[in-house]
Amino acid sequence: xxxxxxxxxxxxxxxxxxxxxxxxxxxxxxxxxxxxxxxxxxxxxxxxxxxxxxxxxxxxxxxxxxxxxxxxxxxxxxxxxxxxxxxxxxxxxxxxxxxxxxxxxxxxxxxxxxxxxxxxxxxxxxxxxxxxxxxxxxxxxxxxxxxxxxxxxxxxxxxxxxxxxxxxxxxxxxxxxxxxxxxxxxxxxxxxxxxxxxxxxxxxxxxxxxxxxxxxxxxxxxxxxxxxxxxxxxxxxxxxxxxxxxxxxxxxxxxxxxxxxxxxxxxxxxxxxxxxxxxxxxxxxxxxxxxxxxxxxxxxxxxxxxxxxxxxxxxxxxxxxxxxxxxxxxxxxxxxxxxxxxxxxxxxxxxxxxxxxxxxxxxxxxx
Ligand code: UD1
Numbered sequence: 001x002x003x004x005x006x007x008x009x010x011x012x013x014x015x016x017x018x019x020x021x022x023x024x025x026x027x028x029x030x031x032x033x034x035x036x037x038x039x040x041x042x043x044x045x046x047x048x049x050x051x052x053x054x055x056x057x058x059x060x061x062x063x064x065x066x067x068x069x070x071x072x073x074x075x076x077x078x079x080x081x082x083x084x085x086x087x088x089x090x091x092x093x094x095x096x097x098x099x100x101x102x103x104x105x106x107x108x109x110x111x112x113x114x115x116x117x118x119x120x121x122x123x124x125x126x127x128x129x130x131x132x133x134x135x136x137x138x139x140x141x142x143x144x145x146x147x148x149x150x151x152x153x154x155x156x157x158x159x160x161x162x163x164x165x166x167x168x169x170x171x172x173x174x175x176x177x178x179x180x181x182x183x184x185x186x187x188x189x190x191x192x193x194x195x196x197x198x199x200x201x202x203x204x205x206x207x208x209x210x211x212x213x214x215x216x217x218x219x220x221x222x223x224x225x226x227x228x229x230x231x232x233x234x235x236x237x238x239x240x241x242x243x244x245x246x247x248x249x250x251x252x253x254x255x256x257x258x259x260x261x262x263x264x265x266x267x268x269x270x271x272x273x274x275x276x277x278x279x280x281x282x283x284x285x286x287x288x289x290x291x292x293x294x295x296x297x298x299x300x301x302x303x304x305x306x307x308x309x310x311x312x313x314x315x316x317x318x319x320x321x322x323x324x325x326x327x328x329x330x331x332x333x334x335x336x337x338x339x340x341x342x343x344x345x346x347x348x349x350x351x352x353x354x355x356x357x358x359x360x361x362x363x364x365x366x367x
Contacts, residue, residue: 010102123154230260
């Protein structure tokens, strides 16, 4: 009998982690019966469906349609819906990805139904409990049976939390599988022409963390700094709905120097990969973009106080500036002057992580 596996996704960063695993599991129909469950945490065309299309992901077998809400309401909606799904249709293993609310919600429900849990991207820690993702990571790892780790810090963190070594497996970074598989086709994207950009002549930016965009004063100061940096080298800023809404609500839209700081709708996977790969500099508060720029060896400024992905700083091209606008500005100008950080690709970020996970499942979970 094949192993019934539910892969649970919900938000944009989950999709590129689930796609390669789904494809690899499907190579062994006698061993695995994978099903995709989409919580609907992200539902905008540009945050969800576009990614499914570009990554050639199968349509979800189950769509929960939970939508946006406060953390507690969103998490509990996902939990209620998932419990119903698994009570009706039991499975043998639940696979969760990353650190979004859907990840934690699925882990809690699976644990209480005594379903085994595999966490892909386990062990990352920012040691900052003000980040909702940190709570999601801690809870998910605590409940997981198989912890698939993307970088060495994950092993250290989980061991220090007392997780038995036999649960840990260092497999590398599955998001890089997707990057490797799509880089060639992404290079053909017309996004640079669309915005009239030349390679190495612009900055690519993303910013959506509550810590950066929920405080009107900080967001206002950041926009002023971005205007200044953007007059030196234009910034292209595909804007998350949370950031767009806050800029409008705080009356900041008029403060934007539209030539220097060019806002766009969120971009699809391929266009954004192209945008990163040709950028002179990337500025972000995202988790995954720190990793993608490290793989591409593009200088990256992370506008956060910490990172749960220290390998991108220790080995890769990433620097952490915190959110002090003046430090961000100095770091950006330094980078534009050519004083950039070069890095190398971390171990096992090689495009074969999904194979290693499936190999592990074949040898250790299938009976
Ligand atoms: C979520 C993840 C975050 C990840 C990010 C990537 C959590 C706690 N956070 O943050 O780790 O980096 O996804 O994008 O899970 N919204 C829309 N359309 C959508 C989805 C959201 O307009 O399709 C707006 C809504 O106003 C919503 C807000 O964005 O309230 C926040 O959405 P939510 O899913 O709660 O978190 P993200 O900020 O997207």
